[in-house]
Amino acid sequence: MFMLSRDIVGAMPEPDTETVTKLLGEIVGSERVTDKDFDIIAYSRDLSPAKPKKATHIVMPESREEIQKILALANEHDIPIYLRGGGTSHWDAFLPQEPGILLDLSLMNEVLHIDERDLTVTVEPNVTWAKLDKELRKHDLTYLCSEAGGPAMTVGGSVMKAGGGPHGTAKFGFHGNSDIISLEMVLPNGDVVNTGSAAWPSAGKFKRQCLGPDVAGLFIGAEGSLGVCTELTLRIRPTSDYKERLFMIMPTLDEVVEIGHFINYHVGDELLNGFYLAVDPAAPETFVVMMDIFGYEEELIEHRKEKIIEKVEELGGEMQDSAPADDYYDRILTGLTDIFAAGVWHFFGSGSLRIDDIKFLYDVWKEELIEKRGYRKAAFGGQVLPRNWLAFMVANYEEPEEWDEMMEIADEINEIVLNGPVVPYGIGGKHGLRPFLRARDTGYYRLLKEIKRTVDPNNILQRGIFFAEEDLE
Secondary structure, eight states: OOOOOHHHHHTSOOOOHHHHHHHHHHHHOGGGEEOOHHHHGGGSOOSSSOOOOOOSEEEOOOSHHHHHHHHHHHHHHTOOEEEESSSOOSSOOSSOSSSOEEEEOTTOOOEEEEETTTTEEEEOTTOBHHHHHHHHHTTTEEOOOOOTTOTTSBHHHHHHTTOOOSSSHHHHOSTTSSOEEEEEEEOTTSOEEEOGGGGSTTTOSOOSOOSSSOSHHHHTTSTTSSOEEEEEEEEOEEOOOOOOEEEEEESSHHHHHHHHHHHTOSTTSOSEEEEEEEEOTTSTTOEEEEEEEOOSSHHHHHHHHHHHHHHHHHTTOEEEOSHHHHHHHHHHHHOOTTTTTTOEEEEEEEEEEOGGGHHHHHHIIIIIIIIITOOOSEEEEEEEETTEEEEEEEEEEOSTTHHHHHHHHHHHHHHHHTTSSOEEOOOOGGGTTHHHHHHSOOHHHHHHHHHHHHHOTTOOBTTTTSSOGGGGO
């Protein structure tokens, strides 16, 4: 598809808001575009503590073809495009970093095809995990993996940020690790790319790889900066009617590490759906662990339960009533209705690390945050993934005056953490981790910038979120 270069665009007069509204209306219809402030303000926040950021226009496409036309318009007039799925980002991942068009993908929410033979499902990006699970269970199937933001999060949003939650990740890892079969992506120039076996026109959607490199991996985790996802095909699995949760207190973090290794040892047949560690700042030496056991047969569930309890008791852990674990996992899987009861969330000091290295992150939390700074509003937690942790610190704030203190502390902690054995998680623009990524001018970051310049020479998509604009000049 032909695309004007930014040099040529820069010499053209910039269209006013009313003109852009008219042009967008010609693409999607006037009822699916707005420039009214009372509409736009509702899109100016996500679930993170990021300051409100307003788009100039909200547009609701309902097809790949409409997205192609919107991208062509944006390239022609040098208007940035930002992508919103369910609006549940914890990382300032879609809020406009400068005035531009916000694509609300809410209308692209259909479950397109369930293949009970090949165990795949094809969906549009704004299908929620709740809707997907409801449709799959009609066929005794499930996806089995959760999101930290609950079932209201969208499939496309979760995969594009390589997200995950405390249920399912102990066995399958982040979204995109093992469950993505193919993606349909619209590039900034309007070209459509299918990944995996779908890239071969006569093959169909059944395998992650095609000839050459794993192209899907290029888009997973890029948070929409390299293309707009319009369709996904995922691996699905049979449902299990068995549910068994465990709740325990471990004596020290060393024993948490050992039980983490134990339940994660059987690679390919992990014992658990979920493993969640929670440490309250009011009791920093109390290590609460919750587990959700995986299995398709009652005998296997009982066998795994016995093995885990035996190991916990061998390590000096104390088994407790499982009710808190049931409550926690049920809320994660059915809806976080009280998500803001304690205030707005902010995750920081977050990332993936080896199972043994969680002690590094815990020491930063306890010594730097609680003891040195006296900040006792942030809890510490972690989820075991296949052969690693996703660990994090999470604070809540209720009053606006708490924001400055929390963000200053979060930046200080992030700097310490990201100089340790931690792979960062979540980008989130100039107020997130982008400055830390930029400061480490590695070959990895330079390659990403080169890819961005190649596929999006006008820097239309997600401008300023993953890449600082001056880095692409």
